[in-house]
Structures are given as C-alpha cells and as structure tokens.
Amino acid sequence: MDNLSVQIPGLIPEAPSPWEVVPQGEAQATQAIEAALAAQVRTAAVNAPARRDAHPKAHGCVTAEFRVLDDLPASLRAGVFDQPRTYQAWVRFSNGFETPRDDKIGDARGMAIKLMGVEGSPSGTQDFLMINNPTLFVRDAVDYVAFQSAGSNLLRFFFPSWNPFTFRLRELWVMRATISQTVTNMLNIRYWSVTPYLFGDMPCKFSAKPSGPAFAFNATVGPNFLRDNLAKSLSSAEAAFDFCVQLRTKPESMPVEDPRIEWREPDSPFIPVAHITIPKQSFETPEQTAFCENLSFTPWHGLDAHRPLGGINRVRRAVYETISRLRHDINGTPRQEPTASPTHIRPSSV
Numbered sequence: 001m002d003n004l005s006v007q008i009p010g011l012i013p014e015a016p017s018p019w020e021v022v023p024q025g026e027a028q029a030t031q032a033i034e035a036a037l038a039a040q041v042r043t044a045a046v047n048a049p050a051r052r053d054a055h056p057k058a059h060g061c062v063t064a065e066f067r068v069l070d071d072l073p074a075s076l077r078a079g080v081f082d083q084p085r086t087y088q089a090w091v092r093f094s095n096g097f098e099t100p101r102d103d104k105i106g107d108a109r110g111m112a113i114k115l116m117g118v119e120g121s122p123s124g125t126q127d128f129l130m131i132n133n134p135t136l137f138v139r140d141a142v143d144y145v146a147f148q149s150a151g152s153n154l155l156r157f158f159f160p161s162w163n164p165f166t167f168r169l170r171e172l173w174v175m176r177a178t179i180s181q182t183v184t185n186m187l188n189i190r191y192w193s194v195t196p197y198l199f200g201d202m203p204c205k206f207s208a209k210p211s212g213p214a215f216a217f218n219a220t221v222g223p224n225f226l227r228d229n230l231a232k233s234l235s236s237a238e239a240a241f242d243f244c245v246q247l248r249t250k251p252e253s254m255p256v257e258d259p260r261i262e263w264r265e266p267d268s269p270f271i272p273v274a275h276i277t278i279p280k281q282s283f284e285t286p287e288q289t290a291f292c293e294n295l296s297f298t299p300w301h302g303l304d305a306h307r308p309l310g311g312i313n314r315v316r317r318a319v320y321e322t323i324s325r326l327r328h329d330i331n332g333t334p335r336q337e338p339t340a341s342p343t344h345i346r347p348s349s350v
C-alpha cells in the first residue's frame with residue numbers, strides 16, 4: 001500500500017483491493033473525465049479565481065472538533081477510530097454545481113471534513129467527503145463520461161436512445177432524490193459518503209447525522225441563504241453531528257462497485273463512532289474564506305485503514321489531484337495541508 005502515498009496525476013491505483021473489480025475502459029474514462037473537468041476549470045477561470053470544478057460554492061468553512069468515542073467495541077476500532085482522542089478539524093459546507101448559483105435551485109449539498117494531526121497519513125490529514133444523499137446518479141467511470149457528454153441536455157444521459165433497455169431510470173431517480181430535497185440550513189441535514197471505504201479490514205460507508213436541537217434559522221431570502229443561515233446559527237449556538245459507520249455485512253446486496261445502490265440500514269445500521277462539535281463562531285473573515293478556498297479535500301487524503309474503495313473513488317483519486325493542482329497553479333497559490341493547529345499549514349506533496 002506504500003505506493004498509494006505517491007500521487008501521479010492520470011494514474012489509478014495499479015492494485016485494487018480484494019473487494020474491487022476494475023471494469024474495462026476505466027483508465028480511458030478516467031483520463032477523459034480529467035481532461036474534460038480541467039478544460040471546464042480553465043474556461044471558468046476567465047472570471048478569476050479558478051475554483052473547484054465540483055462543489056465550487058462554499059457556504060462556509062468552520063472549525064470543529066472530532067471526538068472519537070470512548071466506549072467503542074473492538075470491531076469499531078480502526079484507523080483514526082483506533083483510540084479515543086479528539087482531532088481538530090475543518091468542515092467545508094458547499095453546493096455541488098456551478099457558482100454563482102441561487103441556493104433555491106435544487107443541488108447536491110456537501111459536507112467535507114478534514115481531520116488534522118493524523119499520524120500515519122501521508123498528508124497528515126484524514127478527509128471525509130459527504131453529500132446529502134446516500135446514493136450517486138452514476139455507476140462507474142464509463143457512465144460518468146456519458147453524463148459529461150450529455151452536457152446540459154441530461155435527458156440524453158437518462159434516455160440515450162429509443163430502446164428502453166438503454167434508459168437509465170435508477171440514475172434519474174437518484175438525481176431527483178438528491179436535487180429535490182428542500183435544504184434551508186446545512187446544520188440541520190444528514191450527509192452520506194455515498195461510496196465505500198475501508199474500515200480496518202472491511203468495507204464501510206459513513207454518514208454524519210445532526211445530533212443537537214435543530215436550528216431555527218431557515219429563511220430563504222436572497223441567493224446565499226445557506227451561508228446566512230449557517231452564520232446566524234453558529235453565532236447563536238454550537239452545532240453537533242454524530243459521525244457513523246455502516247459495516248458491509250451482506251456483500252450480495254451491498255456492492256462496492258455500484259454507488260447507485262443504497263446499503264440498506266435494516267441490513268446494517270449506521271453506528272456512531274465519533275462526535276463532531278462545531279463551536280459557536282464567526283467564520284466570515286476574508287482570510288478564512290481565502291484559506292478555505294485554497295484547501296484541497298479528497299477521499300485519498302488519509303490512512304490506508306480508510307482507503308477509498310470502488311470505481312468512482314478510483315476515478316476521484318486522479319481527478320481531485322489534477323483539478324486541485326490546476327486551480328492552485330492558475331491562481332498562483334501553494335497547495336497546503338493544515339496541521340494540528342487550525343492556524344498552521346504546511347506544503348502539500350499529496
């Protein structure tokens with residue numbers, strides 16, 4: 001697994017884990033996705049600065065504490081959850097599609113967590129990326145290329161021909177389920193990893209569930225009400241989430257290579273392994289906004305014990321690295337990973 005710490009843009013891991021099956025065409029599809037997203041970032045960067053191609057609109061980047069629970073059974077002790085301890089963290093809340101975009105428009109909503117001071121991680125950090133739906137509207141890299149090729153005419157992706165056998169009805173259903181949710185406060189909703197990861201020596205998915213009282217700031221005034229409601233909420237009280245894992249107990253109905261399929265909670269419940277506290281704070285300084293903009297979150301920042309699994313995660317390894325490097329190059333900003341103290345950063349080699 002040592003070679004995983006060397007990130008070479010354009011390459012996917014040579015050796016998939018025992019749970020993975022690499023389909024034909026994945027390497028070519030990954031290169032096509034990278035090239036298309038890089039072109040989009042370059043085009044959009046005409047209106048500087050260059051931004052993330054996905055999840056470009058941040059509602060806020062906040063400091064947090066991630067406390068691994070004390071009383072976990074041995075089966076839930078792995079990676080960063082190996083010992084009870086508290087990590088300092090950053091949490092970036094985002095919209096999925098392009099910016100500027102009115103928060104009233106249906107979208108995927110993101111919660112990206114970055115733990116700092118993670119010994120054994122090549123980046124020194126452990127990132128957990130989540131959205132507000134348990135499933136994804138594409139199965140694999142090849143399908144993602146079809147999604148990209150459809151451009152703004154998504155009907156071409158869902159109904160590629162008159163032949164009903166080519167219809168992507170599950171994908172349409174997942175897309176609708178994601179973007180039709182009414183979201184008024186990022187602190188009041190639940191998030192899922194969507195794709196699987198290792199939890200020690202078995203696959204898992206993870207999820208963050210709000211665990212405190214719901215915030216009452218839910219006005220939908222103006223295009224950026226999610227930022228406004230986040231700011232008002234955190235100026236009034238701290239927020240809390242349970243961070244939970246769902247272990248893969250039934251391989252036949254809990255696929256690793258198909259994130260369109262939900263792992264059903266009756267088959268394996270999500271179990272809390274950590275508690276996230278987002279203290280009362282004001283996060284809207286220009287310095288903090290710029291710091292957050294320059295961070296890079298990727299499922300591949302972290303411990304081997306939480307190695308990302310499945311085709312969509314293999315694609316993300318190359319793509320996130322390339323897009324992060326590109327936007328930092330265009331903006332002339334160094335890529336840096338924050339260290340244990342929220343105010344300290346170090347150059348990023350991964």
Ligand code: HEM
Pocket residue numbers: 033037051052053054055092093094110111112129130131136144192193194195295296297312315316319320323324327
């Ligand atoms: C083939 C599938 C995917 C592609 C091509 C893709 C692409 C990207 C890219 C290019 C970025 C910006 C990276 C950067 O510049 O630092 C990004 C960010 C993000 N992606 Fe994905 N993504 C995919 C799947 C997913 C999935 C399944 C999730 C579900 C959790 C997800 C959640 C996120 C989130 C939350 C962010 C924002 C991270 C931040 O706050 O900086 N993505 N994605």
